[in-house]
Amino acid sequence: MEPFYTRRYARALDARDPLRAYRKLFHIPKAKGKQLIYLCGNSLGLQPKSVSKYINTELNDWKNLGVEGHLRAKNPWYYYHHFFTDSIARLVGAKKDEVVVMNQLTVNLNLLLISFYRPAGRKVKVLMQAHEFPSDYYAVEQQIKFHGLNPNECIVEVQPRPGEFTLRTEDIIRKIDELHEELALVMFSAVNYYTGQLFEIQKISEACCRYGIVLGLDLAHAIGNVPLKLHDWNVDFATWCSYKYLNSGPGGVSGIFVNRYHAKNFDLPRLAGWWGNDEKTRFTMPKHFVPQPGAAGWQLSNAPVLSMAAHRAALDIFDRAGMKAIREKSLRLTGYLRRLIEHLNPQHLQIITPPNPQEHGAQLSIRTLRNGKALFKKITQAGVVADWREPDVIRVAPAPLYNTYEEVWRFAQILCGA
Numbered sequence: 449m450e451p452f453y454t455r456r457y458a459r460a461l462d463a464r465d466p467l468r469a470y471r472k473l474f475h476i477p478k479a480k481g482k483q484l485i486y487l488c489g490n491s492l493g494l495q496p497k498s499v500s501k502y503i504n505t506e507l508n509d510w511k512n513l514g515v516e517g518h519l520r521a522k523n524p525w526y527y528y529h530h531f532f533t534d535s536i537a538r539l540v541g542a543k544k545d546e547v548v549v550m551n552q553l554t555v556n557l558n559l560l561l562i563s564f565y566r567p568a569g570r571k572v573k574v575l576m577q578a579h580e581f582p583s584d585y586y587a588v589e590q591q592i593k594f595h596g597l598n599p600n601e602c603i604v605e606v607q608p609r610p611g612e613f614t615l616r617t618e619d620i621i622r623k624i625d626e627l628h629e630e631l632a633l634v635m636f637s638a639v640n641y642y643t644g645q646l647f648e649i650q651k652i653s654e655a656c657c658r659y660g661i662v663l664g665l666d667l668a669h670a671i672g673n674v675p676l677k678l679h680d681w682n683v684d685f686a687t688w689c690s691y692k693y694l695n696s697g698p699g700g701v702s703g704i705f706v707n708r709y710h711a712k713n714f715d716l717p718r719l720a721g722w723w724g725n726d727e728k729t730r731f732t733m734p735k736h737f738v739p740q741p742g743a744a745g746w747q748l749s750n751a752p753v754l755s756m757a758a759h760r761a762a763l764d765i766f767d768r769a770g771m772k773a774i775r776e777k778s779l780r781l782t783g784y785l786r787r788l789i790e791h792l793n794p795q796h797l798q799i800i801t802p803p804n805p806q807e808h809g810a811q812l813s814i815r816t817l818r819n820g821k822a823l824f825k826k827i828t829q830a831g832v833v834a835d836w837r838e839p840d841v842i843r844v845a846p847a848p849l850y851n852t853y854e855e856v857w858r859f860a861q862i863l864c865g866a
């Protein structure tokens with residue numbers, strides 16, 4: 449066998465890759481007639497070739513059936529959100545009544561905060577991670593103001609230790625222990641968008657359960673990337689987007705998880721719309737809202753079928769490949785990239801994503817110690833699609849469904865100037 453740092457070794461890994469056939473299912477962007485090395489699936493996943501067929505099915509039914517398509521389309525639009533239940537429940541580790549596909553991520557986050565951030569007495573605070581994605585922070589800040597409270601006093605952020613970039617689970621748990629009498633909610637992204645750190649959700653949830661603190665998760669960078677067991681972990685609620693690792697297209701439809709524990713708690717305040725109403729009486733147009741039990745009762749509007757058609761095409765690929773095989777390749781592929789970079793040992797770069805497989809997904813966040821912007825420009829000109837995050841980080845996320853070991857090998861050479 450060749451040494452691991454050779455191109456031939458990378459090619460041999462590709463030849464033995466059980467998922468190698470999946471790359472052909474995607475459109476790979478090109479520049480000057482050459483395929484780019486696309487490492488930006490954590491931001492916008494690539495388009496499955498089957499998407500146009502799935503969308504065309506709906507366009508044809510709309511063309512030929514008009515309004516009748518709600519019940520007579522090949523995939524009746526009235527029930528369109530049901531078609532996702534099995535796949536999504538598998539991806540997030542939920543019972544079927546705990547998930548529904550709807551809206552966009554930040555919209556859903558706000559809907560869920562209305563129901564699950566219930567400050568009372570001394571319990572008014574929200575624990576978040578340092579450097580949380582801005583949209584999540586804005587949503588929490590604003591919800592706190594709706595309750596007439598001061599976000600500066602109510603949001604507590606867990607910070608990395610001096611000189612460190614990621615959080616230690618023990619520090620998160622310690623904060624929960626310390627503040628439990630004041631915490632109403634722990635609101636965490638399961639994978640941090642900036643560092644790529646995957647948090648130990650089960651341990652965080654155990655701490656929350658000890659004190660009856662609600663745990664909400666944002667799975668934007670987790671769904672389709674890492675294995676999830678929301679039900680078994682006793683997470684209260686979660687939401688995600690489908691356009692990152694799930695490859696469902698720009699602005700693609702989001703979804704929510706609500707733990708069965710809350711399924712029939714109709715006393716929770718919530719915003720309402722006809723799609724959350726009992727499906728059987730929906731078209732009898734009852735005057736008063738009767739929420740469906742479970743996550744479905746949080747729906748407001750009818751299903752955006754065209755974007756959902758893209759989502760179906762993308763999820764069919766996940767169903768076929770299976771999250772187990774996807775995660776196995778992901779750990780190997782991203783692990784290979786880390787090993788190559790460490791071997792080339794560039795003095796101006798530092799990987800800040802945790803090395804422990806329990807604490808990362810596909811992404812590596814590479815901190816540049818000098819001339820980072822120039823380096824980013826160089827890799828872009830060499831045909832790599834990655835992204836730059838201020839002040840000094842290049843994010844790359846090899847996607848196990850369409851990236852190859854050879855691409856990762858080439859990227860490492862370009863990055864390290866070998």
Ligand SMILES: *Cc1c(COP(=O)(O)O)cnc(C)c1O
Binds near residue numbers: 583641689
């Ligand atoms: C991508 C991402 C979002 C995006 O929110 P949208 O409502 O889909 O625009 C929000 N939060 C996190 C953590 C993200 O990674």
